[in-house]
Amino acid sequence: MMQDILSAAGPQAERIEALWWLFVLVCGVVFVAILAALAWALWRTPRADPATLPDTSVLGRRQRGAEFAVAGAVALSTIGLVALAVASFVTDRAIASIGAPDIQIDVTANRWWWDIRYDHQDKSKIFTTANELHIPVGKPVLLRLRASDVIHSFWVPNLGGKKDMIPGRQSTITLQADKPGTYRGQCAEFCGAQHAKMALVVVADENFEEWAQAQRQPAPAPSGAQEKRGHDLFVNGPCAMCHAIQGTLAHGRRAPDLTHFSSRQTLAAGTLPNSLGHLAGWILDPHSIKPGVNMPPNPMSPDDLHALLAYLGTLK
Amino acid sequence: VNPLLEKTWRDPPGLIGALSALDHKTIGKRYIVTAFAFFAGAGLMAALMRIQLSRPENTFIGPDLYNQLFSTHGTVMMFLFAVPVMQGMAVYLVPLMIGARSVAFPRMNAFAYWIYLFGGLFIFTSLLLDMGPDAGWFSYVPLSGPEYTPGKRTDVWAQTITFSELSGLFAAIVIVATTLKMRAPGMTLARMPLFVWAMLVTSFMILVAMPSVMLASTALILDRLVSTHFFNPAEGGDAILWQHLFWFFGHPEVYFIFIPGLAFMSAIIPVFSRRPIFGYPAIVMSLIATGFLSFGLWVHHMFAAHLPELGKSFFTAASMLIAIPTAMQIFCWIATMWTGRLDLRTPMLYMLAFFFILVLGGLTGIMVASVPLDLQLHDTYFVVAHLHYVLIGGAVFPLFGAWYYWFPKITGRMMSERLGRAQFWLFFIGFNVAFYPMHHLGLQGMPRRVYTYTDEMGWGRLNLLSSVGAFTIALSMVLFVIAVVAALRRGAMAPANPWGAGTLEWATASPPGSYNFDKQPVVRGRDPLWESEPVPASEPTHVTGLAEHTREALITTVLDAIPDHRSVFVNPSIWPFLTAVSVAIMFLGSIFTPWAVVWGALPVAVGATLWFWPRRAETDEHLAIEKRP
Numbered sequence: 054m055m056q057d058i059l060s061a062a063g064p065q066a067e068r069i070e071a072l073w074w075l076f077v078l079v080c081g082v083v084f085v086a087i088l089a090a091l092a093w094a095l096w097r098t099p100r101a102d103p104a105t106l107p108d109t110s111v112l113g114r115r116q117r118g119a120e121f122a123v124a125g126a127v128a129l130s131t132i133g134l135v136a137l138a139v140a141s142f143v144t145d146r147a148i149a150s151i152g153a154p155d156i157q158i159d160v161t162a163n164r165w166w167w168d169i170r171y172d173h174q175d176k177s178k179i180f181t182t183a184n185e186l187h188i189p190v191g192k193p194v195l196l197r198l199r200a201s202d203v204i205h206s207f208w209v210p211n212l213g214g215k216k217d218m219i220p221g222r223q224s225t226i227t228l229q230a231d232k233p234g235t236y237r238g239q240c241a242e243f244c245g246a247q248h249a250k251m252a253l254v255v256v257a258d259e260n261f262e263e264w265a266q267a268q269r270q271p272a273p274a275p276s277g278a279q280e281k282r283g284h285d286l287f288v289n290g291p292c293a294m295c296h297a298i299q300g301t302l303a304h305g306r307r308a309p310d311l312t313h314f315s316s317r318q319t320l321a322a323g324t325l326p327n328s329l330g331h332l333a334g335w336i337l338d339p340h341s342i343k344p345g346v347n348m349p350p351n352p353m354s355p356d357d358l359h360a361l362l363a364y365l366g367t368l369k
Numbered sequence: 370v371n372p373l374l375e376k377t378w379r380d381p382p383g384l385i386g387a388l389s390a391l392d393h394k395t396i397g398k399r400y401i402v403t404a405f406a407f408f409a410g411a412g413l414m415a416a417l418m419r420i421q422l423s424r425p426e427n428t429f430i431g432p433d434l435y436n437q438l439f440s441t442h443g444t445v446m447m448f449l450f451a452v453p454v455m456q457g458m459a460v461y462l463v464p465l466m467i468g469a470r471s472v473a474f475p476r477m478n479a480f481a482y483w484i485y486l487f488g489g490l491f492i493f494t495s496l497l498l499d500m501g502p503d504a505g506w507f508s509y510v511p512l513s514g515p516e517y518t519p520g521k522r523t524d525v526w527a528q529t530i531t532f533s534e535l536s537g538l539f540a541a542i543v544i545v546a547t548t549l550k551m552r553a554p555g556m557t558l559a560r561m562p563l564f565v566w567a568m569l570v571t572s573f574m575i576l577v578a579m580p581s582v583m584l585a586s587t588a589l590i591l592d593r594l595v596s597t598h599f600f601n602p603a604e605g606g607d608a609i610l611w612q613h614l615f616w617f618f619g620h621p622e623v624y625f626i627f628i629p630g631l632a633f634m635s636a637i638i639p640v641f642s643r644r645p646i647f648g649y650p651a652i653v654m655s656l657i658a659t660g661f662l663s664f665g666l667w668v669h670h671m672f673a674a675h676l677p678e679l680g681k682s683f684f685t686a687a688s689m690l691i692a693i694p695t696a697m698q699i700f701c702w703i704a705t706m707w708t709g710r711l712d713l714r715t716p717m718l719y720m721l722a723f724f725f726i727l728v729l730g731g732l733t734g735i736m737v738a739s740v741p742l743d744l745q746l747h748d749t750y751f752v753v754a755h756l757h758y759v760l761i762g763g764a765v766f767p768l769f770g771a772w773y774y775w776f777p778k779i780t781g782r783m784m785s786e787r788l789g790r791a792q793f794w795l796f797f798i799g800f801n802v803a804f805y806p807m808h809h810l811g812l813q814g815m816p817r818r819v820y821t822y823t824d825e826m827g828w829g830r831l832n833l834l835s836s837v838g839a840f841t842i843a844l845s846m847v848l849f850v851i852a853v854v855a856a857l858r859r860g861a862m863a864p865a866n867p868w869g870a871g872t873l874e875w876a877t878a879s880p881p882g883s884y885n886f887d888k889q890p891v892v893r894g895r896d897p898l899w900e901s902e903p904v905p906a907s908e909p910t911h912v913t914g915l916a917e918h919t920r921e922a923l924i925t926t927v928l929d930a931i932p933d934h935r936s937v938f939v940n941p942s943i944w945p946f947l948t949a950v951s952v953a954i955m956f957l958g959s960i961f962t963p964w965a966v967v968w969g970a971l972p973v974a975v976g977a978t979l980w981f982w983p984r985r986a987e988t989d990e991h992l993a994i995e996k997r998p
Contacts, residue, residue, distance in 0.1 A: 056814030056826065058745045069741045076742065080732035087699065091724050094706040101643045101710035103869035107899045108644040111708065119647055119704040123697070130696045134689045134735070141739035142682055148741060149678065164517075203512040204608060206673055206748060210814045214744020217674045219609065220511055221602025224675040241673070241748040241816045243505050245512060246432045249819035344432055 056237040058210045062257070063229045065148045065213035072144045079133055148213070151227050154195035158186070162198070162205035162218045164244055165251040165346065166309055166322040171265065172197075180269045181297075183309030185254045185317045186238075189261035193229040203245065209238035209255050217242055230257035237323065246345030252323025271300025272312050272368050283364025286357055291349070298368065308348065314368040321346070329362055336361065373917045374884035378470065381941055389941040391475040392883050393460050396482050398779065400457025403482075404450050407489050409846065411445035414438045416843055419803075423836035425824040435820035436503040437522070441496050443506025444526060447622065448533040449489045451764060452575075455629035456481075456540040458771065459568040461779065463544060465874035465881060466562050468553030468890045470922050471938055473546035476945045476980060481539035483949030488532025491957065495525040502526035505818065507619060508589070510600035510611045515593045524593055524960035530586040531956055534579045541572035541579075548572075551922065552930040553873070554912060555892035562872045562895070563646065566653050567632030570660040571625045577664070578625070582618035585611060595963050609674060616667035623756075624663035626764045628656060630727075631698055633767035634720055637774050638702050640870040641717040642709030645896055648701035655694035662691040672743045681740050688738035692731060699728070715789030716868075719770025722797050726762025730755055733808065748818075751811025757804045769796070769849075776856065777863030781880045784860060788852035792845050799841025806831040806838075871896025888912070889923065892930075916994050937991045948976030 061067040159170040170181045188194045198207050200218040207226060208215035216226040230236070240251035258264050275284040284301065287293060293303035299312040317327055324343055325331040334341075336358065339348040353361070380390040390396065418438055421429045430438070464472055472478050495501055503522050504513040513523045548569045552561065561569075588599040589611070598604035600611050639646040646652065668676065668684040703724075711717070733755040737743045746752060776784050815828050822828050866875035876898055877886050888911035894900050904910050912932075915921045920938035925931060951972035958965025 058812045058814065066745075069745055072739065072741055073736075073745075076736050076739065080735060084728055084732055087703070087724065087728050090703050091706070091721070094703055095711065095713075095721075098642075098706065098708075099710045101641075101712045103712065103867060105643045105710055105712070105869070107869065107871060107896070108709065109896070109899050109901060111644055111647070112894075116647065116704075116708060119708055122707075123648060123651070123700040123704050126700045127693065127697050131693055134692060137735065137739065138686055138689050141685055141741060144739075144741045145678070145682070203517050204509055208748075208816075210745060214741060215673045215747060216744075219675060221608060222675050237814070239814065239816055242509070243512070243748075243818040245504075245517060246436065248816075249432065249821050 055234070056210050056239065060211055062211040062232045062234060062236060063213060064151065064231060065227075065229065066211055068144050068147050069214060072140060075140055076137060079137055083130070083133065151229060152193050154193040154227055156189065156192070156194040157197065158194060159197045159199070160186070160207060160218075162200045162207070162240065162244075162251075164202050165240070165247040165343070167251075167253050168201075168309070171268070178269055180265070180299075180312075181310045182268060182313065182317075183311075184252075184319065184322045185256065187256045187258045187261060187264050188228060188230055190233045190257050190259050191229070191231055193227050196226050196228060198224045198226060204242050205240045205244050205251070206242035207238065207253075208241040209236050209253065211236040212255065215241045228255075230255070233257045233259050235318070239323075247343050250322065250324045250343050252319070254318050254323060267316075267369075268313055272298045274300070275364055275367060277363070279360050279363045280367055281364075282357075283360035283362070286353075286361050287364060291351065292361075295348070311365070311368060315366055316369050329366070332365065333358055333362060370878075370882060371884065371887050371917070374887070375882050377884065377918060377920055379883035385943060386941070388946045389479075389943045391471075391479055391939070391941045393464050393472040393475065393478060394779075394881065394883075394885075396475075396478055397457050397459075397461025399482055400453055400460060400485070403486055403489065404454035404457055407445050407493075408450045408454070410493060411442045411450060412843070412846065414442040414445075416839060418442070419836040419839040421820060422822075422832050424833060425822055425826070425829045427821060430820070432820045433503070436818075437496060437499075437501035439818060440502040440505050440508075440526070441492060444502055444529060445489070445492060446760075447506055447626075448530060449485070449492070451626040451760065452533070452537055452622065453485050453540075454768065455568075455571065455626065455764070456537065456544070458629065458768075458775075459544050459572075460540065462775065462874060463547055463565055463568055464551065465778075465877065465885055466565050466872050467548065467551060467556055468873045468886060468892065469547065469551040470885050470889070471551075471920070472543050473551055474543050476939055476942060477539050478543045480945035480949050481536045481543065483946055484532055484539070484952060485536035487949060487953035488529050488536065491532065491953070492525060492529040495522075500525055502529070507612075507615050510589065510592075510608050511602070513589060514600060515596070521960055524590060527586040527590040527593070528956045528960055530582060531590075532953070534583045534586075535952070537575050538579050541575040544568055544572040545576070549927045550924050550933075552925055553890050553892045554909075554923070554925055554930055554932050556925075556930045558928055558930075559650075560892060560895045563635035563649065563652055563656075564632040564872075567628050567635065567656050570656045571628045571632075574621050574625045574628070574660050574663065578618045578621035581614050585614035585618070588614075590959070594959070609671075612671050612674060613667070616670045617664070620667040620670065621663045623759070624659060626760060628659060630723070630764035630767040631656065631695075633771040633774075634702060634723060635698070636872070637716050637767075637770055638705055638720055639709075639896075640774075640868050641712045641714065641720070642705050643712065643869075644705065644709040645871070645899065646701065647704040647708065648697075649895065652698050652701055655697045658694040659691060662687060662694070666691060669738055669743065672740050673747050678740075685738055685740055689735055692735055695731060699724070712868075714773075714868075715784070715786060715793055716770040716774035718790065718793045719766050719773065722766045722793070723762060726758055726766060726797075726800065728762075730758025730760075730762050734759060746811060748816055749811035750807040750815045750817055753817050754804050754807035754811065757807075761800060761804075766796075769793075774868065775874075776853075777867045778874055778879045778881070780857060780860075781863050781878075782856045782860030783863050783867060784852055784856040788848065788855065792848045792852055795841055795845035795848060799838050799843075799845055801838070803835050803838025803842055806835045810835075866898065871899035873897055889915075919990055919994065921994065937994070940987065942980060944976055944980035948973060948980055951976050 061070045157172040161168040167184050173179050198218045200220045205218040206215045212228050236255040238253040275281045288302050295305040295308035297304050297310045320327045338350045339346050380392050591597040598606040600606045665687040669688045737746050810831050863879040891909050924933050924936050926933050955969025
């Protein structure tokens with residue numbers, strides 16, 4: 054998965070990348086020029102020591118050459134800065150004037166995971182997922198950003214700049230991915246113990262509509278005996294206190310919605326790949342993986358664990 | 370040596386005497402040594418962080434300790450090292466440079482030092498007790514609020530800030546008053562050394578900026594201690610308000626760390642170029658312009674927050690504009706070197722390093738001033754690289770140069786040129802190896818303030834390189850301590866003016882007597898020791914007519930330094946120390962109960978009253994030397 058400012062995958066990140074190279078060019082020239090002026094001074098001036106008499110004669114006369122050089126350098130610097138400022142404004146406008154989005158998604162940051170709700174005019178088509186954001190390719194999407202606890206910051210470098218998520222406020226950001234693929238984002242504002250393990254997977258999905266249609270379905274009813282036992286453990290046990298699975302009695306809202314949990318690539322907000330072994334370890338003792346996380350340890354018998362894992366595996 | 374003056378101005382002996390000391394050189398040395406000790410402590414925290422980050426998924430330290438370490442590292446470096454060490458240099462050097470016997474308000478100066486020391490001991494002790502701040506050095510609410518950081522860690526942070534604000538404000542007042550009213554006769558503002566100009570600008574900036582963070586940290590501690598809701602959005606408070614208040618202080622703070630760095634540059638470059646500085650008026654105007662402009666940039670720390678676009682553009686323009694006065698000074702220094710003859714000793718090497726490091730940091734600063742670029746780079750390792758290039762290149766390298774330059778004056782011993790060069794190169798190379806890779810880490814998407822990262826992110830190799838650089842810096846610091854100890858033990862004795870410099874501090878012995886100057890000089894130019902024209906017989910060369918058996922000093926006018934009146938300075942007193950102790954106890958208690966402010970104020974009031982209590986004998990002495998006009 055990529056998390057790189059200089060591998061733009063959307064129009065906004067591309068514009069920023071172009072601006073970056075312009076700045077690198079101009080600043081590089083300035084850097085080389087200043088060091089060259091310094092090197093010239095080191096190379097051409099005679100050496101001295103503390104006994105060398107100071108040349109106070111310079112106080113009595115105009116030093117036109119040096120004055121001209123300094124004034125010219127200041128003027129050139131000013132022109133360069135104005136040019137960079139204008140380029141920056143132009144880029145800023147271009148990023149802001151991206152097309153009107155027709156998909157709106159509410160992203161709420163929590164310590165330390167992302168709640169993602171796909172809005173729709175038809176309320177029956179609204180659905181919720183977590184930690185994995187799917188967007189269509191080549192279309193702008195509008196994200197409405199909120200935070201439930203402390204300040205977080207939404208940032209997917211390959212697609213564009215970041216936006217803070219501030220409790221008590223709503224902000225918006227428009228994203229567009231032109232290349233299908235999977236991009237990684239990460240919380241960019243320090244938010245406490247597990248700020249380091251608060252990542253987000255963004256999938257620019259060519260089959261976005263099919264994916265969304267699948268996500269709108271409730272979880273399938275468990276079929277086998279083991280899956281049934283796992284379902285009962287989930288719904289009657291502590292899991293349902295915080296997690297929701299649509300189509301069951303589990304409606305907790307304090308933790309990620311798990312309706313289509315098995316379709317996701319990662320566990321615990323990008324902390325681990327979503328595999329059976331990692332999931333078992335996570336359920337039994339999340340604090341050994343992500344110390345400070347809200348999920349409590351869940352000691353259980355191997356049989357119960359296998360049943361639970363089997364059930365969670367059906368949540369495609 | 371004048372024994373009578375020495376007896377009048379020296380600090381009393383013994384432990385009580387040491388705690389009562391008022392000599393600005395004693396206080397200045399204490400500031401500098403304390404600040405370097407805190408620098409070492411915070412550097413050690415950085416070393417621990419670099420071990421943790423040296424490879425992916427390292428388990429050397431966990432998130433809880435890591436978050437305390439980076440928060441305390443930042444807080445100590447910014448509040449307890451960078452600002453006070455510059456004030457300490459100013460307290461030591463300004464009176465010597467302007468030909469004065471003392472700082473103005475010497476007891477307040479001593480008090481400011483004690484408050485600073487106690488603030489530093491407070492935060493270091495807290496860290497050792499697992500009570501170190503853990504919400505970052507700018508402690509954004511609501512993370513730092515009562516709900517998300519219960520316990521005392523953020524209270525420790527907020528009161529450390531209160532300590533350092535109080536001390537910083539008092540020291541700034543001392544420096545402003547000293548500079549404006551105690552200059553040697555003839556030292557008009559237009560002849561004042563650039564170092565003193567820079568410290569004057571810095572001190573005014575501190576006076577304007579620090580009240581803002583004082584308000585913020587007080588509101589934060591009230592939120593935490595007595596459940597006010599200044600920053601709680603659920604009760605009508607506002608999380609962004611904190612950021613505005615903090616950065617309205619925080620950005621000028623960067624500049625009042627940086628301007629003293631410029632001060633060292635402007636003091637040292639002309640001496641090692643063997644000519645007066647080129648463009649004195651342009652540099653003075655640049656310093657003042659930087660001082661003003663630095664108050665118009667704070668929002669560039671908040672581009673990613675939810676703010677109006679037009680307003681952000683203004684701050685982009687202002688942030689780019691402030692590069693111009695700095696560029697002006699850089700060009701003036703290069704012009705000075707171009708037209709001079711260069712002496713490339715250790716202090717000058719540090720000056721040359723500034724051109725490489727600070728210029729690179731300034732250019733990345735121009736990048737993050739642009740809103741679109743900043744939205745990508747903000748809160749990544751790119752910014753970590755940028756801020757270390759600016760602060761270490763702009764302030765710490767000049768500070769080390771200043772150390773080598775003024776060490777002979779302060780201690781009377783020369784430092785080894787050989788060890789100095791070795792230490793410089795280790796520091797310079799280690800610095801770039803440690804911090805340059807961070808630019809690339811930021812571009813590769815590594816956010817700052819993460820205690821770990823996974824292997825698949827591909828950040829491991831550059832992080833390892835950075836850690837190697839960090840330990841090279843540590844090695845250079847060990848060499849620095851060796852060089853200092855060697856110089857103190859066996860260094861060659863320093864003459865009064867070992868570098869052939871032109872400013873007044875080099876006119877007196879190394880180290881100077883407690884009274885600074887046998888004869889207080891009268892000044893005729895910007896570099897009094899480089900004056901070659903003979904003084905006309907009708908004009909005085911030094912100040913006469915002041916009492917020597919009591920601490921009498923000459924007060925001059927603000928603009929032209931014309932003798933204005935005589936003033937008798939206070940004698941050493943234990944009360945500033947005892948008052949500082951009671952203030953420290955009050956601050957310490959206030960993190961536990963609001964009543965500490967009420968009861969703690971009583972000993973403070975008693976101490977401050979006795980501090981100002983007149984002594985009959987002293988008053989009689991003062992009256993005896995009064996003359997009616």
